[in-house]
Amino acid sequence: MQSTAFDFENNAHKALDDAELRQAMARVATNFTGGRAAAAARLPEFEALRDRAVEIKNHTIANLDHYLALFERNVEKRGGKVHWCATPREARETILSLCRQVGARTVTKGKSMIAEEIALNPFLAENGVEPIETDLGEYIIQLADEPPSHIIGPAVHKTKRQVADLFHEHHRKYGKEKILTEGGDMVAEAREILRQKFLDADVGITGANFLVAETGSTIIVTNEGNGDLTQTLPQMHIVISAIDKVVPNLEDVSTILRVLARSATGQEMSVYTTFSTGPRRDGDLDGPGQFHVVLLDNGRSGLLGTEKQDLLRCIRCGACMNHCPVYHAVGGHAYGWVYPGPIGAAIDPVFLGLEEARHLPQASTFCGKCEQVCPMRIPLPKIMRHWREESFERRVTPVVPRTLMEAWAFVARHPRLYGLGARLAARILKALGRDGKIVSLPLGSGWTDGRDFPAPEGRTFQEMWSARRGARS
Amino acid sequence: MTQKPRVALFVTCLVDLHRPSVGFAAVKLIEEAGAEVFVPAAQTCCGQPAYNSGDRKDAIAIARQVIATFEDAPYVVAPSGSCAGMIRHHYPALFAGDPAWKARADRLAAKTYELVSFLTDVMGVERVAAALPARATYHDSCSGLRELGIKEQPRKLLATVDGLDLVELPGAETCCGFGGTFCVKYPEVSVEMVQRKADDVAATGADLLLAGDLGCLLNMAGKLSRDGRAIAVRHVAEVLAGVTDTPAMGKD
Amino acid sequence: MTARDRLFANLGRALAMAPGRVSPAEAAARLDRRTPNLIPDRAQGSGEELVERFVQWAERVQATTARVATLADVPAAAADFLNRHNLPQRLRLAPHPLIEGLDWSSRPLIEVASGRAEAHDLSSLALAFAGIAETGTLMLHSGPQTPTTLNFLPDNHIVLLPARAIAGSYEAAWARLRAAFGDDWPRTVNLVTGPSRTADIEQELILGAHGPRRLHIIIVDDDARQEG
Ligand code: SF4
Numbered sequence: 001m002q003s004t005a006f007d008f009e010n011n012a013h014k015a016l017d018d019a020e021l022r023q024a025m026a027r028v029a030t031n032f033t034g035g036r037a038a039a040a041a042r043l044p045e046f047e048a049l050r051d052r053a054v055e056i057k058n059h060t061i062a063n064l065d066h067y068l069a070l071f072e073r074n075v076e077k078r079g080g081k082v083h084w085c086a087t088p089r090e091a092r093e094t095i096l097s098l099c100r101q102v103g104a105r106t107v108t109k110g111k112s113m114i115a116e117e118i119a120l121n122p123f124l125a126e127n128g129v130e131p132i133e134t135d136l137g138e139y140i141i142q143l144a145d146e147p148p149s150h151i152i153g154p155a156v157h158k159t160k161r162q163v164a165d166l167f168h169e170h171h172r173k174y175g176k177e178k179i180l181t182e183g184g185d186m187v188a189e190a191r192e193i194l195r196q197k198f199l200d201a202d203v204g205i206t207g208a209n210f211l212v213a214e215t216g217s218t219i220i221v222t223n224e225g226n227g228d229l230t231q232t233l234p235q236m237h238i239v240i241s242a243i244d245k246v247v248p249n250l251e252d253v254s255t256i257l258r259v260l261a262r263s264a265t266g267q268e269m270s271v272y273t274t275f276s277t278g279p280r281r282d283g284d285l286d287g288p289g290q291f292h293v294v295l296l297d298n299g300r301s302g303l304l305g306t307e308k309q310d311l312l313r314c315i316r317c318g319a320c321m322n323h324c325p326v327y328h329a330v331g332g333h334a335y336g337w338v339y340p341g342p343i344g345a346a347i348d349p350v351f352l353g354l355e356e357a358r359h360l361p362q363a364s365t366f367c368g369k370c371e372q373v374c375p376m377r378i379p380l381p382k383i384m385r386h387w388r389e390e391s392f393e394r395r396v397t398p399v400v401p402r403t404l405m406e407a408w409a410f411v412a413r414h415p416r417l418y419g420l421g422a423r424l425a426a427r428i429l430k431a432l433g434r435d436g437k438i439v440s441l442p443l444g445s446g447w448t449d450g451r452d453f454p455a456p457e458g459r460t461f462q463e464m465w466s467a468r469r470g471a472r473s
Numbered sequence: 474m475t476q477k478p479r480v481a482l483f484v485t486c487l488v489d490l491h492r493p494s495v496g497f498a499a500v501k502l503i504e505e506a507g508a509e510v511f512v513p514a515a516q517t518c519c520g521q522p523a524y525n526s527g528d529r530k531d532a533i534a535i536a537r538q539v540i541a542t543f544e545d546a547p548y549v550v551a552p553s554g555s556c557a558g559m560i561r562h563h564y565p566a567l568f569a570g571d572p573a574w575k576a577r578a579d580r581l582a583a584k585t586y587e588l589v590s591f592l593t594d595v596m597g598v599e600r601v602a603a604a605l606p607a608r609a610t611y612h613d614s615c616s617g618l619r620e621l622g623i624k625e626q627p628r629k630l631l632a633t634v635d636g637l638d639l640v641e642l643p644g645a646e647t648c649c650g651f652g653g654t655f656c657v658k659y660p661e662v663s664v665e666m667v668q669r670k671a672d673d674v675a676a677t678g679a680d681l682l683l684a685g686d687l688g689c690l691l692n693m694a695g696k697l698s699r700d701g702r703a704i705a706v707r708h709v710a711e712v713l714a715g716v717t718d719t720p721a722m723g724k725d
Numbered sequence: 726m727t728a729r730d731r732l733f734a735n736l737g738r739a740l741a742m743a744p745g746r747v748s749p750a751e752a753a754a755r756l757d758r759r760t761p762n763l764i765p766d767r768a769q770g771s772g773e774e775l776v777e778r779f780v781q782w783a784e785r786v787q788a789t790t791a792r793v794a795t796l797a798d799v800p801a802a803a804a805d806f807l808n809r810h811n812l813p814q815r816l817r818l819a820p821h822p823l824i825e826g827l828d829w830s831s832r833p834l835i836e837v838a839s840g841r842a843e844a845h846d847l848s849s850l851a852l853a854f855a856g857i858a859e860t861g862t863l864m865l866h867s868g869p870q871t872p873t874t875l876n877f878l879p880d881n882h883i884v885l886l887p888a889r890a891i892a893g894s895y896e897a898a899w900a901r902l903r904a905a906f907g908d909d910w911p912r913t914v915n916l917v918t919g920p921s922r923t924a925d926i927e928q929e930l931i932l933g934a935h936g937p938r939r940l941h942i943i944i945v946d947d948d949a950r951q952e953g
Contacts, residue, residue, distance in 0.1 A: 012662050024927070031928045045765040052762045059755075062745035065736035066752050078910065084729035136934055137925035153925060160927045183926045187934055194935065199844055214756055215910055225921040225936020228877045232913070243732070248756055254895035255762040265924070268782065269860040272936065273916040280912050283869035285820070285841035287912050297732055304739035325648045329665040363659055365652025365666075366525060367615040388527030397527060401658070409523045409531030412486075413538060418517040422490045429491075436725035437698050446657035450664030451695035454491075454706075454723035461484050461493035465512050 001119050001147045003352050005336035008359035012330040020159050021331050028156050032322035035266020036373060042268075049258050054377050056252045057313040061304070067213040067246045068295075074216025078278030080291035088118035091296045095120060095205065095238055098292055099129045102236050104202035108194075110220060110227030111135035112207025113151055113316060114240050114296055116338045117351065120205075131205075132197045134226035136190055143170045149332030151339060152264050152318040157331050160186075194226070204230035204288065208241035209315065210256070211293070214249035217275040218293060221260065225272055237276065237288035242296045244312040256315060259375035264317040299350050307386050311347050313376040320370035320380060326363055335360060342370035346383040354387060358396050361387035422460045430458035477509045478596075481546030483539075483560075483585070485553045486518035487687040488708075492722070495687065498714035499552040499588050505714075506596040508548070515542045519556040524563060525653050536564050540577050548595070549585040552710050553686050554617020557587040562620050587617055588710055589685060593626040603715030604635035610642040610679035611709070612670070612693065614686035618646060627685060627709050634712060640677045644670070651692040667696040675702055681721075683709045694722035759903075761896040768859035768894035775858040775891050776944065783861030786919030787932060788940040792888075795947045796823070800832045803850060803883055806941045807835070812881060817846040821870035824852055824885060826950055841872035848881040853942075854905070855898040856891035860918055863942065864898045866906075867913035876915055882937035884917075887948035 004011055015021055040046045060067055072082040085091040091114075099107060107124065109115065109131055121131045121142070133142040137155035141148055143166045148154030155163070163186055168179045174193055180186050206227050208218040218239045220227040231237040247253050261267040280287030303309050321327040321341025332340035337348050337357070345364055349357040361384035370380045391397045392405075411418050432438045433455025441448045480503050488495045500510045520535030539560065543549045551557045561582045568575040592598040611631065617623040631639050650656065650666025657663075670693055674682050682697070682704055684690050694706035705721035726734075740746060747755070770778070780790050791802045807814055814832075818824050818839035825839055842849055852871055855864040863884055867873045876882060892898045895916070902914065921936030932938050 009659070009661075012659065016661055016665055027928055043765060043767070045763060049763055049765070056762065059745055059747075062740060062743040063747060063752050065733055065740060066749055068736070069733070070756075078912075084727070084732055086728045086731065090728060134935065135925070136923045140925065153928075155925050156928070158926075160929075163926050183929045184931050186926055187923055187931045191933070191935055195844070198935075217910075217914075223921065224923050224934035225877050226934065228873070228915070229935055232873050232877065248752070249759060250899045251759055251761050251896055254899065257895065258765070267918075268786070269862055269916070269918040271786070271917065271919050271921060273862075273918075275914040275916075276912065277910050277914075278912055280867070284867055284912060285869060285872040286874045287867055287872075291912075297728075301732060301735045301739065304736070305743065325650065325666050325669075326662055329650075329662050329669075363655075363662065365615070365648050365650060365655045365663075367648035367652070368619040369615075369646075369648065372619055385525065385527065388525070389529045390527070392527035392529070401526070401654075402528075405523060405526050405528050406531065409520075409528060409535065412517045412520065412523075412535050413531075415515040415517050415538075422486070426490050436720055437695070437723040439699075444657070446660035447695070449660060450699070451667060451692070452698040452723055454691055454694045454698065456491040457493055457719065459493060461489040461496040462512070462514065464493050465496070466514070 001116060001338060003337045003356055005348060005352055005357045005360055008334060008336060008363055011334040011336055015330040015334045020162060021157055024157050024159050025328050025331050028322065029328040032265065036263055036319060036322065039262035039266040039268065043262065046259070046262065049255060050375050050377060053256045053259050053375060054313065056247060056255060057376060060247055061309065061312050064243065064246070067248055068243060070213040071211050071216055071246050074213065075278065075293055078216055080216065080278045080293060083292060083294045085294060086297050088296070088298055091118045091240065091294050092120055092123045094294050095240065096124065096127050096129065098236065098238055099124070099203050102202055104129050106130045106132055106197065106201050107203040107205055108132050108134050108198055108201040108230045108234065110206035110222065110230045111138050111154065112205070112240055113338060114207055114242050115205065116148060117298065118296065120240070132201065134194050134198065134230055135222070136187065136224060139190055139194065140166060147333065147338070149340060150318060150321060151316050157333065198229040198233050201234045203236045203238060204234040205238045205240060206231050208239050208245055210253050211241060211246040212250060212253055212275070213246055215277055217277040219253065219273060219275050221270045221273050223271045228272055228274055231276060231288065232286055235288055236290040236292070239276070239293045240296070241293065242298070242300060244300050260315055260317055263319040263373065263375040303350065308383050310378045311383060313378055314343055315376055317375060319373045319375060323369045323373045325367065325369070326365065342380045346380050349387055354390060354394070354396050358391055419460070419462055423463055426456050426458055426460050429456050477507060478547055480508045480510050480548045480550050481543050482510050482512045483516060483543065483549050483551035483556060484512065485551055485556045485687065488552055491691070492687060492708065494716060494719040495552050495708040495710050498708070498710040498716045499550070501714040501716065502588065502592055502710060503550060505602070506592050506598050508596065513542050519559040521555065521559045522653055524559065533567050536567050536578070537574065540564070540581050544577055544581050547584065548591065549581065550588055550591045551585070552588040552708065554587045554614050554621050554623055555686050555688065557585055558616035558620035560585040587621055587623055587685065589627045589630065590621060590623050593629060598630065600633035601630050601713045603713055605712055605717060606636035607681040608638045608640060608679045609681040609683055610640050610674060610677045611645065612642055612649060612682065612684040612689060613645045614684050614689045615648050617685050623685065630713050631709070637712070640679055642673060642677055644673050649689045649693050651688045653688065656692060667692050671696040671700055671702065674704060680704055682706045683712060685709050690722055698723040761894070764894045764896060765859060770893055775893055776888050778858040779856045779861055779891050781861070782858070783919070783942060786861060788861065788919050788942055790942045790944060792944045792946065796827060796945055796950060799827050799885060799943055799945060800829050800835070802943045804832045804835060806883060807848065810881070810939065813847055815847065817842050817849045817875060817879060819851045819871050819875055821852050823948065823950065824850055842874035842878040844878065846879045848883060849875040849879040850883045850885065851875040853884050853886040853890065855901055856886050857895055857898050858891055858893050862916050862918040864902065865915045865917060866902070866911040868911055873913045873915065876917065877936045880933065880937055881939045881941070882920070883941045883943065886942050886944050888944050888946045889948070
């Protein structure tokens with residue numbers, strides 16, 4: 001998708017003006033956080049499982065080449081094929097040529113963030129292959145022609161009324177004229193329409209939550225069952241995934257699965273966890289005849305050995321955004337690219353470059369909630385801070401804030417100068433106050449446009465303390 | 474008689490400039506707990522604004538100065554979870570590649586405390602001798618809560634303030650939107666966050682809002698004031714010390 | 726140089742000195758040990774305890790369960806389910822001897838056909854390989870006798886689960902699957918926890934998004950096949 005991350009401020013401004021979005025986001029804030037807390041509380045070993053999950057991923061990352069090669073061997077042993085792609089372009093083209101091999105006209109798609117990352121849908125469409133999103137949330141935003149705003153609930157920003165309007169507009173061609181009001185009716189209508197698409201599709205494309213080296217399996221974790229219909233019915237199953245998804249064996253993935261759904265939605269386990277290993281076997285009555293795994297790098301390998309390597313542990317559960325107060329305020333689209341919220345703030349610069357994504361790691365209060373809930377204990381604020389340091393060093397940070405910071409730091413390094421400045425500032429600010437508050441700060445409209453600035457007492461602690469000490473002795 | 478422990482007060486730049494009464498309340502509380510307070514004159518700021526803005530060079534320079542100023546003190550106490558957290562958690566990280574300074578940073582980190590946690594966890598204070606008839610609610614500032622694990626300590630001491638009725642704030646652990654320079658870099662987002670916080674505070678029916686960090690307090694007080702709410706806002710130290718003669722924040 | 730070669734060259738370089746790096750032999754040994762990492766208490770236990778826990782967690786996620794003594798009782802349990810929900814008396818059966826061998830003569834109204842599921846099939850009767858007590862999860866796999874479409878196309882998914890196939894943990898179920906298949910791993914393994922659902926519209930929970938609206942699990946205490 002086309003990035004608008006550079007326009008974060010503008011995007012956020014628009015989001016804050018959008019009443020329906022605010023309504024939708026308020027729901028996210030309460031539901032997901034409550035669900036995770038309850039699920040974690042029900043499982044006494046939850047914290048210990050997080051630790052083990054971290055260990056497993058760290059071990060895998062340190063030996064990534066080994067496990068990727070093993071994964072490939074096992075996929076091929078079972079009759080599948082792995083396609084290695086360094087860039088989104090290579091991945092797109094690989095997928096298109098696979099689709100062309102079977103003369104595909106339509107492909108059904110399970111939810112995949114990597115497919116968003118490589119902007120697969122527009123590319124397929126331009127090349128005469130119609131992609132059909134089948135996850136209900138993805139389907140909704142495909143109708144709306146919008147990108148997802150959340151990595152596990154792509155349409156969380158939409159209200160029921162908006163979904164009803166979209167269905168009304170787009171389902172007329174199937175003879176569905178009624179404007180629906182009940183969520184259940186909307187789901188039934190989409191189910192009926194998509195069922196035929198599943199049956200007609202030539203290729204099914206899914207993502208993968210995990211790749212298991214031991215067996216050469218790809219795993220999807222869903223609640224709807226759309227991913228399973230997507231990959232079971234057509235003649236070809238293409239998995240689009242990335243190199244950071246591999247884990248050694250089934251024991252390892254079982255451990256991580258115990259923290260995934262609980263962190264994501266508060267479920268004990270998602271409804272469908274499906275392990276796919278090669279194409280259908282001789283004698284099988286169903287399943288795809290071909291199985292292809294397209295594995296994307298897109299800069300991930302460049303994170304190895306850097307302070308951002310921990311990002312490779314991410315299992316894309318969404319807990320960080322579910323708990324992020326900035327995300328709750330502005331929604332996912334404000335971030336302007338595929339991965340919103342804290343994980344996006346930490347990882348989007350990898351894919352977009354720091355110049356384009358420079359706002360994202362800045363747009364955090366470092367409240368630390370994301371790291372607290374991240375099942376993989378990724379130090380998201382720390383990684384955002386590294387980006388800020390890089391911004392500062394490489395002068396991506398604009399000159400005014402940079403110069404102000406350096407000037408302030410200069411003063412802070414000189415206590416006498418600092419004391420003088422503080423005494424002066426205390427007096428000026430005190431003088432600006434009326435009834436104990438300042439309603440408009442010169443040069444500080446960022447503060448006072450939306451809130452008052454409480455006026456200071458007028459003298460600094462240090463001067464009062466030395467005065468008191470002088471009086472005492 | 475054993476000697477009283479000596480405590481260096483890290484006033485913090487915001488308390489110094491904005492609300493000295495919090496500093497004096499802290500001194501009173503530390504002294505009442507049985508320790509002796511001194512205030513190194515050469516202190517300025519912990520360097521967090523530079524650190525969080527990506528200005529690592531200046532953050533290191535400031536941290537060195539703070540270490541040099543405070544490293545001889547047996548204890549360092551700050552009336553702020555965020556500044557104490559900076560020294561405890563981030564100073565050692567700043568000097569990761571510099572063993573000599575890392576050792577000094579580690580030593581300072583180990584003896585630096587946030588005020589209320591120092592009172593309860595180090596000095597074993599169980600109760601305070603303050604009285605304030607009010608219905609109060611308490612916001613957990615992020616750094617104190619998540620970097621230092623300060624949650625029960627202030628509640629425990631507030632429960633001993635005569636006449637004070639403490640009601641829990643729904644979403645007490647949610648950030649108020651201050652975030653240091655965040656509040657002026659992304660003012661609209663910050664205001665939206667503090668709006669939600671102010672609404673939550675108002676919904677409790679409390680007439681007094683307390684927290685342990687002046688940055689968050691300025692933000693929340695400013696929003697409540699702009700919204701015309703009559704809720705008083707104070708640093709928790711003022712109430713625990715029983716010194717509430719200074720007008721509440723943003724009030725006259 | 727192919728993209729693959731370049732990637733592996735990069736990885737090799739970046740990881741040569743990585744903390745936690747082990748030799749290929751050590752990695753292979755770790756894999757072969759297949760040591761479970763951490764099994765929660767909830768997944769421990771045996772026998773009846775596990776059956777009960779399985780039922781408890783499965784029902785929490787809107788699956789329904791029935792418990793019967795022998796295979797001979799399965800047709801009646803399936804019929805009960807169809808009747809309870811006013812469903813047509815038609816079932817698509819897994820072409821597995823255990824299921825095909827069921828005696829439907831006591832339920833002459835039920836029309837049965839076995840094979841993979843087709844678009845018009847409303848109800849299926851499938852066979853689970855294992856149950857997993859810790860979350861009320863079913864393990865099913867693909868194969869000539871157990872097609873995957875049975876688990877997803879019909880609106881009503883009835884699953885026969887032998888009580889002795891209920892394991893405590895995912896790991897215990899994997900161990901059984903490995904023992905049963907060795908290197909002939911099935912194309913698809915489905916872990917199924919409750920019927921299909923979505924919360925994509927205002928986070929309201931709605932069952933039957935694309936997969937089955939209902940999941941009914943018939944637990945059979947004694948799955949020995951009666952001859953004759
Ligand atoms: S960063 Fe952590 S919380 Fe966020 S999506 Fe990744 S694993 Fe989940």
